[in-house]
Amino acid sequence: MRKPDDMFDRDREWAALVGFASDEQPGATLGVVSGRRRQGKSFLLEALCQELGGFYFSAQEATDAQSLDQIGKALTQHLDPVVPFTPSSWAEVVDVLLRAGRERPFPVVIDEFPYLARAHPALPSIIQGAYAPRRAERTGSRTRLLLCGSSLSFMGGLLSGNAPLRGRASLDLTVDTLDYRLAARFWDLEDPHLALLVHAVVGGTPAYRTEMIRYDAPRGLDDFDDWIVRAVLSPGSPMFLEARYLLAEEPDLRDGALYHSVLSAIAEGNSGRGGIAGYVGRKSNELSHPLTVLEDAGLIARETDAFRGNRTDFRIREPLLTFYHSMMRPYWPQLMRAAATDRIWQRAKQRFPGNVLGPHFERLCREWTLYFAEDRFGDWASQVTAGTVNDPANRTTLQVDVAAVGHADGGKPPLLAIGEAKWGETMGLGHLERLRRIRDLVTQNGKYDTTRTRLVCYSRAGFTEDLAQASTRDDVDLISLPDLYT
Known part of the structure; x- marks a missing residue:
C-alpha cells in the first residue's frame, strides 16, 4: 500500500503496520505500538485506519465509565448499527471489535491505551481472555487490534514477564525519534554544521518542527542565536517548557x-x-x-x-x-x-560548546560508527560505546570517545576501532599518539583482538597537515563533520 504523501520517512514503520493490518489469515491478531510523545505514532495510526477503513479511538484521562461511554459513541458512529452501542463492560467492547472483523481484515487502533488500563486495571486480562487461542470469537475474526501508548515503561510491561498479554502479540513496534541524518532532512538543513547545532538542541522529534515551532528553522549559522532566543528560550514558545x-x-x-x-x-x-x-x-x-x-x-x-x-x-x-x-x-x-532573553543567551552560550556540543558530537560519532560506517573499519560493528583505559605507568586513566567492537565468531572479539572526537579543537599528531598508547594498553589487557584496530580521529574543526599525511597509513582514519552526514 502506498504511503501517504504527507508522511516523512517512517518507511519501516509503515510497512510493518500495513503488513499487520492487511493480513488475510484467519484469526484476530494483536499488536503493540509504543514511543515517546510527539514522534508521530498517532499520525501513522490514523493514516493506517483511513487507508484501510479501520476504527481509530484515542482515549483520554477519564473515569472508567466515561471511557466506556466515549468508545461506545465512537463505535456507534463508525459501525452505524441499528441501535446505538452502549457498552456496560470492556469485554463487551472487545467482542464488538472482534465481530467487526468477520468479513475482512479490520484494523482497530486504541491510542493512549495506558489511560484506559489505569482506570480499569483488568483491561489487559480482558483482552487476553478475548484472544484465547481456541475462542470462536477470535478464530472467526480478522480484527487487527493495535494498542498504542506513550508511556514506555507501561507499554514495555504489557508483553513482559508474567503480564497477561505476553505471548499474545504478533507485532511489537517502537516509533523512535528520527536519527540525526533524517532530522537534518526533515528540517531542510543542508549545512552539516548547522544541522548538528539544531540537533544538539531539539534532537529528532518531528513535532518540534511542525506543531511546536511551526516550521521556524534557522536560516543559516548567523541566524542560529536568534533562532534559539525566539524558538526555544522565549516563554511564549511551546518549546520553553x-x-x-x-x-x-x-x-x-x-x-x-x-x-x-x-x-x-x-x-x-x-x-x-x-x-x-x-x-x-x-x-x-x-x-x-x-x-x-x-x-x-x-x-x-x-x-x-x-x-x-x-x-x-x-x-x-x-x-x-x-x-x-x-x-x-x-x-x-x-x-x-x-x-533581555538575548543577553541571557549571550551569557549562557559560553557553556554551549563544552556542555552541549562536545558531548553531542561524541554521541553522533558513536552513532555514525555503529549505523553508517558499515565495514569501513574492516567489519560491521556489533557494539560502539565509550570507554576508559587504565595507564599504570603514568598513573592516569585515558578516556576513549569511540570504541567499536566487532563480532567474536568464536575467538576474542576484535576491536575494530578506537577514536577521539573533538568539536572545537584542530586535531594533530598528539591525538594520534594518544590513541596508539591506548591501543597498546588494550593489547596488554588481552580482552580484545587488536591486530587490526584502526585509530580514528573525528573532528569538526579539522586536522593538521601532519595528521593528514599520517592518515595515509593503513591504520589511521580521519572523519570530518561532513563525513557524518554523507
Whole structure:
C-alpha cells in the first residue's frame, strides 16, 4: 500500500503496520505500538485506519465509565448499527471489535491505551481472555487490534514477564525519534554544521518542527542565536517548557525534583553512578530506582564501559533535556521574566560548546560508527560505546570517545576501532599518539583482538597537515563533520 504523501520517512514503520493490518489469515491478531510523545505514532495510526477503513479511538484521562461511554459513541458512529452501542463492560467492547472483523481484515487502533488500563486495571486480562487461542470469537475474526501508548515503561510491561498479554502479540513496534541524518532532512538543513547545532538542541522529534515551532528553522549559522532566543528560550514558545513536560508526562516519575537533579548531574558530565550520587547528594545505592525509572521511560540510556565491564555510564537520550539542564535551568528565574532573553543567551552560550556540543558530537560519532560506517573499519560493528583505559605507568586513566567492537565468531572479539572526537579543537599528531598508547594498553589487557584496530580521529574543526599525511597509513582514519552526514 502506498504511503501517504504527507508522511516523512517512517518507511519501516509503515510497512510493518500495513503488513499487520492487511493480513488475510484467519484469526484476530494483536499488536503493540509504543514511543515517546510527539514522534508521530498517532499520525501513522490514523493514516493506517483511513487507508484501510479501520476504527481509530484515542482515549483520554477519564473515569472508567466515561471511557466506556466515549468508545461506545465512537463505535456507534463508525459501525452505524441499528441501535446505538452502549457498552456496560470492556469485554463487551472487545467482542464488538472482534465481530467487526468477520468479513475482512479490520484494523482497530486504541491510542493512549495506558489511560484506559489505569482506570480499569483488568483491561489487559480482558483482552487476553478475548484472544484465547481456541475462542470462536477470535478464530472467526480478522480484527487487527493495535494498542498504542506513550508511556514506555507501561507499554514495555504489557508483553513482559508474567503480564497477561505476553505471548499474545504478533507485532511489537517502537516509533523512535528520527536519527540525526533524517532530522537534518526533515528540517531542510543542508549545512552539516548547522544541522548538528539544531540537533544538539531539539534532537529528532518531528513535532518540534511542525506543531511546536511551526516550521521556524534557522536560516543559516548567523541566524542560529536568534533562532534559539525566539524558538526555544522565549516563554511564549511551546518549546520553553517542553523539557519540564517530558518528565511531568511520565506517571512513574513522581519525585520531579530528584529526577531533574539526576538529569542535571548527567548533563554536567557526571555519567557514572558515583558522580551522579555525589552531585545529587544521595548514596549510590539510593539511585538504583530513579535511574531505572528514567531508563524505562526512554529518557536516559545505560552504557557499559568498553574496557571496564564493571563500570556503567548513563547518557541522556533526548538532546532537549541536556540543553535545558545545561543552558536553561541555571538561568531559569531570569528566563521566566522574559526580560533581555538575548543577553541571557549571550551569557549562557559560553557553556554551549563544552556542555552541549562536545558531548553531542561524541554521541553522533558513536552513532555514525555503529549505523553508517558499515565495514569501513574492516567489519560491521556489533557494539560502539565509550570507554576508559587504565595507564599504570603514568598513573592516569585515558578516556576513549569511540570504541567499536566487532563480532567474536568464536575467538576474542576484535576491536575494530578506537577514536577521539573533538568539536572545537584542530586535531594533530598528539591525538594520534594518544590513541596508539591506548591501543597498546588494550593489547596488554588481552580482552580484545587488536591486530587490526584502526585509530580514528573525528573532528569538526579539522586536522593538521601532519595528521593528514599520517592518515595515509593503513591504520589511521580521519572523519570530518561532513563525513557524518554523507
